[in-house]
Amino acid sequence: MTGEPLLRLEGVERTHRAADGGFALSVPRLDVAAGERVVVLGPSGSGKSTLLDLLAFLAAPDRAESFLFSPDGHSHDIAALWRRGDRAALTRLRAAHMGYVLQTGGLLPYLTVRENLLLARRLLGLEVPGPADRLAEAVGVADLLGRRPAQLSIGQRQRVAVIRALAHMPRMILADEPTAALDAGLGERVIDTLVAVSGAVGAALVLVTHDEELACRAQGRIVRCQARRGADAPGSVVAA
Numbered sequence: 324m325t326g327e328p329l330l331r332l333e334g335v336e337r338t339h340r341a342a343d344g345g346f347a348l349s350v351p352r353l354d355v356a357a358g359e360r361v362v363v364l365g366p367s368g369s370g371k372s373t374l375l376d377l378l379a380f381l382a383a384p385d386r387a388e389s390f391l392f393s394p395d396g397h398s399h400d401i402a403a404l405w406r407r408g409d410r411a412a413l414t415r416l417r418a419a420h421m422g423y424v425l426q427t428g429g430l431l432p433y434l435t436v437r438e439n440l441l442l443a444r445r446l447l448g449l450e451v452p453g454p455a456d457r458l459a460e461a462v463g464v465a466d467l468l469g470r471r472p473a474q475l476s477i478g479q480r481q482r483v484a485v486i487r488a489l490a491h492m493p494r495m496i497l498a499d500e501p502t503a504a505l506d507a508g509l510g511e512r513v514i515d516t517l518v519a520v521s522g523a524v525g526a527a528l529v530l531v532t533h534d535e536e537l538a539c540r541a542q543g544r545i546v547r548c549q550a551r552r553g554a555d556a557p558g559s560v561v562a563a
């Protein structure tokens with residue numbers, strides 16, 4: 324092992340330029356330890372999705388003193404990969420070690436639940452089914468594996484989306500407002516599922532929400548996106 328946290332950001336910034344001055348997100352320092360639960364909290368427009376895109380290597384930082392990802396005993400220099408424009412390496416790291424739970428669920432409509440669960444494993448060349456059946460059992464959707472997403476309730480779809488993000492046993496799960504489309508009761512169940520299942524497989528969880536109650540329920544370390552003081556253009560600072 325490297326002794327490094329799973330993810331380390333220091334002096335990382337990303338700016339959205341726009342005619343009205345745009346927006347700048349600044350991350351002075353953010354570490355995510357292996358298996359740790361982190362909740363990113365902030366109001367609408369405070370930069371939560373911008374932060375998640377940075378953490379998922381989907382968007383390039385404009386500045387990064389240090390940006391390291393250590394999922395496999397090696398420390399990968401994400402800032403250097405972006406500088407070199409090595410998107411293939413960034414995509415490989417993301418596919419192998421990260422699971423992403425989208426607001427909308429993001430299931431492919433023409434595949435069965437089972438095929439949706441197996442897709443990431445197949446794309447990575449891993450043997451199937453792997454833990455997919457066990458995960459489906461754990462969240463109560465084992466009876467629904469032969470159905471297509473349209474034949475599920477929204478809550479069932481969200482539970483499938485959560486375990487789909489885990490079926491290739493990633494080291495880190497990123498979840499962007501995974502309860503946005505759900506009523507309060509279902510939202511709580513999705514959070515409970517995310518916490519339980521990521522805990523069971525030992526994956527770190529980074530959960531983004533604007534909802535303080537759901538943030539408390541997840542019982543993670545709170546990281547806030549908060550407005551920068553005295554700055555000339557709008558922006559946020561990420562503060563643990």
Ligand SMILES: Nc1ncnc2c1ncn2[C@@H]1O[C@H](COP(=O)(O)OP(=O)(O)OP(=O)(O)O)[C@@H](O)[C@H]1O
Pocket residue numbers: 339340341345346365366367368369370371372373374533
């Ligand atoms: N491509 C872009 N170009 C210009 N500005 C952008 C772009 N994407 C986002 N922004 C701005 O950056 C700021 C942060 O957006 P972001 O989506 O990260 O916030 P958020 O906290 O996730 O919001 P929400 O909770 O509403 O999803 C907003 O002011 C937004 O208008």
